[in-house]
Amino acid sequence: MSKYKYLSGFGSHFSSEDERYPNSLPVGQNSPQVCPYKLYAEQLSGSAFTAPRTENLRTWLYRKLPSAVHQPFKPFKGATYLKQNWDEQPPNPNQLRWKPFDLPPQQGRKTTFVEGLHTVCGAGDARARHGLAIHIYSCNESMDSSAFYNSDGDFLIVPQQGDLDITTELGRMKVAPNEICVIPQGIRFAVAVNGASRGYILEVYDGHFVLPDLGPIGANGLANARDFETPVAWFNEQHIEDFQVISKFQGSLFVAQQNHSVFDVVAWHGNYVPYKYDLSKFMVINSVSFDHCDPSIFTVLTCPSLRPGTAIADFVIFPPRWSVQEHTFRPPYYHRNCMSEFMGLILGKYEAKEDGFAAGGATLHSIMTPHGPDVKCFEGASNAKLQPERIAEGTQAFMFESSLSLAVTKWGEETCQKLDAAYYECWQSLKDNFEINKAQK
């Protein structure tokens, strides 16, 4: 039997007990004078106590020891390239493309998920609770007797290579490439891997991810709430004497020692939870008449700003689908955007650029930076016979789209040595096809 069990739904109020400990959840109240099994009650708040009901997030944890039982935090020196300093480099308005980011070297010291966090770009300040960061993780070692939590915001994790076996305070989940997970602010988790693993992380400081409104689409479609999966309660019965808790706080990492595991939650209830989602379950909506729709139709999750309809960050995918538009240039249009567009590739090829944009790599088209299909894509799609066509079969590209203007770190621009200096060339041989013929005059 699989060790992974999930509760289905998004934004639900769940209750879960480790099946080995029935009746561990208090009935009818949160703080009994003495909890079942003499557990400690601890509330984890993901919103202000007074947030409106629709946004109010909290979970009650029933655990062997409260989280407060730990030694003082000290600086953690293990993750050299995790940054929240957006002034390392001068601003760069160019189209940027990265070749696949390195996996850790096979020889020598191994790297855990936390040690392998590399910040590529970002904006804002975790202290002001506004902004975001985009990281690449690259690791080949499981976290052992340690856990990580992010005091600064939520992590949306997009594995590109290697399955992640994630133990959280609320339970265990397996997240494979073409699946994603969200670990909300404060929730402790440990990542185990099997071999070299790599992926992308969108970190948001402002608030939490929600499903986009569907407007005229109606009550169903895009990412359906029932397809989100939250792990069931599980605690590690093994006693661990020497456990390290690593915290990201105001952009820096700290570590505290404690004589018990953080994975000691026997039961919990609430709506502030980690979850995973299989991208192949996305119900694609698109034009069945003419023209190319804006990519907002492919939004899986959004972290809204206070400005209506304007996201701190959207997580958008480009899934396999039928393309059927008539008298239409079907690939993405040429464009300039008042939003930042960071793209990654999980599998296969991206239709607007079949060459040069490889799985495990990335592109960044910053605010107002012009971009669009390369020459090959333009020529091909301008001359293609328009019949129904299955596109992006076996592929999955995604975009983190943000209303913030993102700065690239020194690691992103220099140290990683993956920037493709020739990227701009993909547009240079686009011809001026302008012609005035009789029919148009």
Ligand SMILES: O=C(O)Cc1cc(O)ccc1O
């Ligand atoms: O730039 C990109 O490739 C992403 C993108 C895709 C699309 O279909 C329309 C606009 C857009 O920015």
Ligand SMILES: [Fe+2]
């Ligand atoms: Fe774009």
